[in-house]
Amino acid sequence: MILHPAVIALVIGSALVCLMILTASFFACRIAASWDPQSGSEKQIGLEKKTYLVSMLVAYAFGFQILSFFLFIYTADDLHGLFAGAMCGAGTLNVNRYGYPSLTVKAAAFILAGLWLIMNHADSLGRDYPLTRAKYLFLLLLAPLVLADVFFEGAFFVNLKADVITSCCGSLFSSGETASKGSLSAVADLPVGPLKCAFYGSGLLTLVSGTLFLLGFRRLGVFFSASSSAFFMASAAAFVSFLCLYFYELPTHHCPFCILQGDYHSIGYLLYGALFGGAVSGLGVGLLAPFGRVKSLAASLPPLQKRLSAMSLILYFIFIAIVAWQMLHTDFVLDP
């Protein structure tokens, strides 16, 4: 294990998050078994009093979970100088077999933790704990993911050996090298034409449905949410496949990590932050849609959904604006 300050911060932070989520999961089991808002029993009132504290605890834990995604990719990037062959975070994550699974679990945890926070916020808007049971059941589903995150992250850092020779991103994310690569890097070899259609098509659908939803077409909430998540996936794939080429100005370099470095003004953090933030906000609109009929949320949920859809559109706009600016202001031409 390499005792880098960020590694220590991540390991301790993840251990604390794990502890908090396990504690909250125990409470969630009690909620699942005994929650009855109609009852005035001592047990029910005790649960009502504790739910505020436990929700706050989980909110902080998931807040760290979201930040830890960026800290993790920063750490991977920062450590690359210690490993022979590594040129960026891609090489660091390839040092052992836990790196990329850890990244994948962290990305999933980012989105699901964000959704839980949205649900928690919606619950706090109602006077009668309208989503309490649902959000704690959701937490029980999330707990294994948090445990998996702690496991993969811990295994990754514990097994980091400085004498390992790893692959550089040039070999991991270059076109036509699929035989030696995993599923993440295989994205680089996806056919560009259909991917462009998916990227621009889902982007257009997200923009139109989001704008209509903001204008009052409430039935489009779920559709917007679906198109927003489709745009997120298409954008992530398109970024590795062809968008990043405009930043690197190299036709064969598809690395999603080099863009985090100072040579590219660390613009990757803003791009990924906008993309993931847009996805979470967009999915949040759909997540809340089934609860629109809850009486105590009837007044407060539609404005919240509107704010989320507006936030999603703004964040996606930031992502598109940065990419478009780079595409328009570079001499690099992808298609001859």
Add this chain to the structure above:
Amino acid sequence: MISLKGVSKTFNRGRPDEFTAVKGLNLEIGQERVVVFKGPSGSGKTTLLSIIGCMAKPTAGRVFIGDEEISSLPDRFLTEIRRGTFGFIFQQLNLIQGITALENVMLPAYPTGCRHRMLKDRAQRIFEALDLCHRIDAKIEWLSGGEAQRVAIARALINDPAVLIADEPTAHLDTKLSIDFMDIMSRLAHEGKTILLASHDPLVFTSGIVERIIEMRDGRITGNGAGT
């Protein structure tokens, strides 16, 4: 209407000094304007008024105001109800020394966001109604016991609450000031406010304005009848 269903309140649950102040009370307060909770010290009057006034949550049971169940509400909602529905006159008055009577009265209304000018006008009208205009700019430490009591009443009225809760309001007053206090309560009751008093002072529960007397002992209701 205020109703309580199976309300209990236990302090220090699970500790050697565990104490149940209120035990499974069922109570409805309907159209009565002035209700007195009568009983010796430790009978649970203050605890019960604290629960009704959203100052404390029951350990078990539910409290309703009208159709709304309030005992389960999270604090951010409970604060609104406490501020808008109830006005409190505490036994120790709890006025803030070092600031004026007017500032003390206006203080509970600051979180409502009401404009300062309007708030000041409202406070001045309450001072006029309580015949206290001449002491409006006096600091709390300069006031007599009776004046301080009336400032406490003014403060309880600043948010125009529907229910006024007073805990042992005459405990530190002489007979004349106690009668004056009950006169003020009578006026407020005629203005439509519901007044809940906790007291074991005969001057209070034998007063002609009292419509209902609820007797308490050891956390339970032992008597429930009309006033004299």
